[in-house]
Amino acid sequence: MLRYFARRMTFLVLTLLGMTIIIFSMLHLAPGDPIDLIVGPNVTPEVRENIRHQYGLDEPLVVQYFGFMKSLLHGDLGESIIQHKPVSELIAERFFVTLELSITALVISFLIAIPIGIKAALKRNTITDYSLMAVSLIGISMPTFWFGLMLLYIVAFKLRLFPISGYGTWKHLILPALTIGITDAALVARMVRSSMLEVIRQDYIRTARSKGLAERVVINKHALRNALIPIITLLGLRIGWVVGGSVVVEIVFARPGLGRLMVDSILARDYPVVQGTMIVLTTCIILGNLFADVLYAIVDPRIKLR
Template identity: 45%
Template sequence: MMAYLAQRVLQSLGVLWAVTVITFALLYLLPADPARLVAGRSATPEVVERVRHELGLDRPILQRYLGYLGGVLQGDLGRSYLQKIQVSELLASRLVPTLELTLAGVLFELLLGIPAGILAALRRGGWLDQGIMLLSFAGVAAPQFALGLLLLYVLAYKLALFPLGGYGGWEHLVLPALALGLAGGGWYARIMRSSMLEVLSQDYVRTARAKGLAGPVVVYKHALRNALLPIVAMIGTDLGTFMGGVVVVESVFGWPGIGQLTWQAIQTVDIPVILGAVTFTALFIVLANLLADLVYPLLDPRVQYR
């Protein structure tokens, strides 16, 4: 296990390095001029050049990247061009709302997707199976902003069951988490159905049924544990992605998370904040997938660390 863990950590570091290289290069190849945006539209060319020098934008791109990479290795993600504070402080101030939305969104995905997938598999070919698959396809295909606006209109504006947005108590969390859950729950339902059908066709399940075990016992004691294996990998990916911020959902609901911070930084070409958010997102995705890979053998002893 230790050899496997060391190998995966090295691979993860390679992925993170590649993400920083690609993101840095793309951002600094943009036609937008951050120095002009910081200085203001009415600034003279001399002022713009002075701002560019202060921000270090007049240095060669390789020198700037090495400086950024050295800072990252020391835990320094740089300073925001516009807000003049450390990017790490900005991300830390948005961490709790993002964590709350992440956990609630994944919970809704599991509560909606797993039972729906199991029911569809047990009623394969029937009207219930077809209905669940149709709804799951609609959830996957629908844009998140459309789901968010629909939820706001029906549940918040028309029925006044929840606030129209913002950040506060649990009632503010329900709609953005449900918007994530409806989209992700469709994927979970489809994957769960396929996995459950595959497991139910295995010899050990047929043997359990031949012994006279009740249907629920066969499904939930013998089949469900192995059928959940693909779900574990999806949870890891979703945890990492959501922790990096869900830009569309956070923007629609006015949720003060990392996704909203990233969107604001993109609009103002605040490169250090964009770089910091992307690096933060990549780190969580890598860690979540690594954790999922380590949990796999605990759920299924047939899977080995290698």
């Protein structure tokens, strides 16, 4: 197990390194000059160059990257060019807003998906199965931001059941969490159905039924327990996806999370904040995948041999 974990950690470090190169290059090679947003167009060239030197923007990209990595290894994400505050402080202020939304959405997703997937598997090739899978296909095909806008218009604007936007109470959390949770549940439900179908066709399930056990006991005690093994792994994978997917939803519902911070910083070309936010979000996704790998090795020891 230790060797398996060490291999995964090595892969994690290499992935994070590649991710920092991509993020840094993508931002610094984009058109535009952040100095224009700091000082405006009417300052002298000397002032512009002094400010550029102050933020290290006059150095070659390679030098800037190694300076960025040196600071990153010391836990320093830099300082915001626009807000003049440490990036780590700005991210800390927004991180738990995103985390709250992500966890709530993940819980909603699995609470919806697992019963639907099991029901569809037990009623396979019936109108119930076809109906549930058709609905899940619509959910997979539906853009998250569009579904969020529909919830805003119908539930918040027309029915006035929840606030349209903002942050502060549990009512502000419901619609964004439902937006992510329901669209994510569509995919998870199909995977639960496939896993359940594979299990209920096994010999030990037929043996349990032949012993005269009640169908409820066969499903809950024998089939579901084994069908949940790949679902547990899926949980780890969805953690990273939901955290990353909350970015768009935060913009739609005007939540002050990492997604809103990143978009505002992109528009302002605030390089340090954009870099720091993207690193935190992508790290969450990578850690979610690592968690899934380790969890899979725990529930299925055979995976350690691969």
